[in-house]
Amino acid sequence: MLNKEKLALIEEMLDEEEGSLKGETRLDEIESWDSMAVISLIALVDEHFGKPLSASQIKKFKTIQDILDYMG
Amino acid sequence: MGIGIAAISYYLPEKTLTNDDLAALYGDWTAEKIFNKTGICRRHIADDEECTSNLAEKAALNLFNEYGVKPETIDFILLATQSPDYFLPTTACILQDRLRIPRNSGALDFNLGCSAYVYGLALAKSLIDGDMANNVLLITSEIYSKHIHPMDKSTRTIFGDGASATLIKGDQNESKIGKFIFGTDGSGASHLIIPAGGMKIRSSMETKIEEMDENGAIRSKDNIYMNGPEIFNFTISVVPKAVNDVLAKNELDIEDIDLFVFHQANKYMLDYLRKKIKIPEDKYYINLKDIGNTVSSSIPIALKMALCEGKLKKGDNVMLVGFGVGLSWAATVIKW
Numbered sequence: 001m002l003n004k005e006k007l008a009l010i011e012e013m014l015d016e017e018e019g020s021l022k023g024e025t026r027l028d029e030i031e032s033w034d035s036m037a038v039i040s041l042i043a044l045v046d047e048h049f050g051k052p053l054s055a056s057q058i059k060k061f062k063t064i065q066d067i068l069d070y071m072g
Numbered sequence: 073m074g075i076g077i078a079a080i081s082y083y084l085p086e087k088t089l090t091n092d093d094l095a096a097l098y099g100d101w102t103a104e105k106i107f108n109k110t111g112i113c114r115r116h117i118a119d120d121e122e123c124t125s126n127l128a129e130k131a132a133l134n135l136f137n138e139y140g141v142k143p144e145t146i147d148f149i150l151l152a153t154q155s156p157d158y159f160l161p162t163t164a165c166i167l168q169d170r171l172r173i174p175r176n177s178g179a180l181d182f183n184l185g186c187s188a189y190v191y192g193l194a195l196a197k198s199l200i201d202g203d204m205a206n207n208v209l210l211i212t213s214e215i216y217s218k219h220i221h222p223m224d225k226s227t228r229t230i231f232g233d234g235a236s237a238t239l240i241k242g243d244q245n246e247s248k249i250g251k252f253i254f255g256t257d258g259s260g261a262s263h264l265i266i267p268a269g270g271m272k273i274r275s276s277m278e279t280k281i282e283e284m285d286e287n288g289a290i291r292s293k294d295n296i297y298m299n300g301p302e303i304f305n306f307t308i309s310v311v312p313k314a315v316n317d318v319l320a321k322n323e324l325d326i327e328d329i330d331l332f333v334f335h336q337a338n339k340y341m342l343d344y345l346r347k348k349i350k351i352p353e354d355k356y357y358i359n360l361k362d363i364g365n366t367v368s369s370s371i372p373i374a375l376k377m378a379l380c381e382g383k384l385k386k387g388d389n390v391m392l393v394g395f396g397v398g399l400s401w402a403a404t405v406i407k408w
Contacts, residue, residue, distance in 0.1 A: 034100075034287065035226060035287040035289075035300060036105075036109045038300070038301050039300055039301055039304045039340070040340075042301055042304055042305060042308075043304070043308070043340075043344050046308055046348075047344075047347070047348070052305060052309070053305070054301075054302070054305065055299060055301035055302050055305075058301065
């Protein structure tokens with residue numbers, strides 16, 4: 001999957017405007033990134049990438065790029 | 073003659089807690105966001121003086137009245153609860169007296185949460201099958217609200233109090249409880265836990281100290297802690313397999329199931345499981361908008377609601393899957 005498509009999935013998940021997120025965007029700067037979004041991300045990665053994503057792994061994510069890299 | 077479910081009733085406390093109440097407390101979450109993420113509008117909450125035996129008693133009395141069941145016909149009481157009236161005695165023993173169930177009946181509590189109803193059906197079936205009882209009263213009664221810190225939005229938005237009563241009998245002509253599968257993973261014990269208050273860490277001034285976590289939720293060690301992401305991970309990894317395993321054990325295909333009633337955890341999780349397992353929407357029961365996640369009572373309350381709405385009919389194959397605290401899970405198929 002292209003980075004652009006992955007970004008679109010994350011934007012849709014977070015209800016953020018299309019094109020608003022970049023690789024370097026810090027997660028703690030995104031208002032909609034909260035405990036509910038964490039669960040949505042686990043579901044998204046399971047559904048589209050078939051990968052498990054633990055809570056401790058998510059804690060290590062600092063930027064959108066970290067999520068894109070994990071998606072592979 | 074088969075061993076089946078003869079009657080189900082439930083009881084919900086009168087007081088309710090709405091999303092507006094919660095949004096006013098938590099600030100950063102609107103009532104709409106709470107509903108969109110959980111599928112829950114309100115939860116029923118027990119009064120200060122209402123305890124597990126009160127809810128259980130009311131659920132059982134509803135069952136006796138609705139179906140004309142005489143308490144003297146009951147010969148075993150199984151009570152699932154994680155909020156018992158006392159450490160001891162057993163709450164089921166108190167219920168024997170209060171419900172005027174004969175003294176030559178058996179009674180026991182068992183400590184399981186969201187998987188408890190399916191385990192309770194398995195215990196009831198085996199008591200009858202082993203010729204140890206004929207009419208088993210399976211009660212689930214839970215008051216998680218008393219375990220939850222008022223400022224813990226991660227749990228208070230989800231859980232509601234409630235109780236159910238189910239009569240399992242050995243002389244059923246049509247209803248038949250099928251075969252079961254079980255699962256346990258104690259390595260996930262800390263993902264849903266009340267750390268203090270038992271014998272390992274006694275409740276003390278120290279365990280009452282409130283702390284705020286990184287999501288802004290406040291709780292002490294005397295309160296319920298839930299690691300939502302890990303519970304979600306556990307669920308999406310075990311439930312699809314449990315569905316396949318219980319189908320195989322009952323020699324059924326997924327198309328043979330008329331209704332799927334899973335533990336009503338929250339709508340987001342239920343929707344995701346349905347998509348993942350590829351269950352048609354019209355065969356998948358979700359109803360937690362006005363009650364929330366009632367732990368061990370969620371499956372029996374859903375069954376009763378489905379019955380009242382005509383979505384569960386005589387002769388249907390209904391699959392039940394319970395999963396949660398322990399970690400623990402179980403599934404069965406019932407011919408209704």
